[in-house]
Amino acid sequence: MTGARERLDDKRRTVEGALDAGLAGEDSVLLRAMRHAVLSGGKRFRPLLLLCSAERFDGGRGLELSFACGIELIHNYSLVHDDLPAMDDDDLRRGRPSVHKAFGESVAILAGDALLTLAFEVMAGAACPDGLAARKAEAMVLIARAAGLRGMLGGQALDIGFRPGNETEAAYEELTARKTGALIAAAAEAGAVLGGAPEGDRARFAAFGKTIGLAFQLRDDLDDAGQEDARAEFRPNEAAFLGAARSRAKLAGLLESALTGLEASGLLSEELRALALSLEPPG
């Protein structure tokens, strides 16, 4: 397991380097805002999931790093827009001022837009080995769908209408499946597609990613609830709704089910296991 964690750290450094290089260029307030949003020590969960999934097949033959960066840029743009005053109105992100706090609201809107645009520039611009154009286009469509109206953005729109009082576990699960789960599921599935997985294995990675996405959000909720006192405003979430004990049990069950599913098909790697288990609650 130590070796797996080290290999994940190596991959994380590779992604960090590629993101930094992709965000180079003539200095401007817009570029500074984009760099502030992206190069601030995220976990890089989605790109790692994509890379580890691709690795279970032929790896993606060079396409995978561009797509890992693309999906992380999409995740980061969504945080910038999510933090805006008209949305969650968060002043802090990863312990630093959110982009609109540091650069103003209009620059934050444009920086989010520019990160989303860059994500697709990077994916479309990835050098494509002979015969891999279909994989490349398919992975891009899959990620765009997961990020859009029927995935993440649809989930965020649902979230706006979500008010304490109409909460049920099922409603939280539907919300999470779209708001957080869709892009994480797309990371696993796109990795499999880029690696050239056969249809059945691709579906297994999609299912794995979907379950991991629910676990990811539950872990995030638990962390939020733990910091409740430190926050200006605590927003209701599934972990608070279920209570800590049930949430922990549910999270453990999700991880178990995700890992068992892949293992049964011989598709699990030590790195995928370590990545999933990084979602276990501390203590």
Add this chain to the structure above:
Amino acid sequence: MTGARERLDDKRRTVEGALDAGLAGEDSVLLRAMRHAVLSGGKRFRPLLLLCSAERFDGGRGLELSFACGIELIHNYSLVHDDLPAMDDDDLRRGRPSVHKAFGESVAILAGDALLTLAFEVMAGAACPDGLAARKAEAMVLIARAAGLRGMLGGQALDIGFRPGNETEAAYEELTARKTGALIAAAAEAGAVLGGAPEGDRARFAAFGKTIGLAFQLRDDLDDAGQEDARAEFRPNEAAFLGAARSRAKLAGLLESALTGLEASGLLSEELRALALSLEPPG
């Protein structure tokens, strides 16, 4: 010339139909906001320019309609975000309430994001005839670059810092070249790329699009200045800076130069001429 205008109208109807079909699906507030933004009678200048440019070569063999829609979706998302209170704070767009006026600010942010995401889903998902994958990827990169940090969004960030007092004709031209010109130039160039234009012709279409983009903004400025009394707040623009007479002369010169450039290489069509001349000021 009548025939050319009719053929442009045919193309416009085709684009409208494809946009409408691309924005179908399960009813939701987010989808309604996206439809409100796009299906409201725009001129469809960029998609027409792309289609007419592709037609000077092999047409794009089916890719061109998806890219025409993609570039129009990008243009429309940019208007939604441009109108936001933190940006230009416009209550009206094409004579109707802007998206944030009709649906609220948070839905407008998400709707803009979803249109931008859909643009790339539509382009990446276009059925690709054998051997055309490189054209397709190249056109997508070209459009993403024109829409991003170094193009349209960079121009909008410049615009935020643009204050009356530091105006020069050159500063306006630089601003326009990025804010408006880049995406219009990309429409012409992407059309040529999709049609399989040889390198030199591709550059000629890029230059044509660039000049047409400057003309487009000048015409837009002139229209704005004409409606000055009707607007809550008049923002400085190049036409107001130059004055009506000089602006009209400059606009005529830009159109003349753009058309002459293409005609000299035998690349002009009656439709491209009619499209360019639609930018002539009335009267």
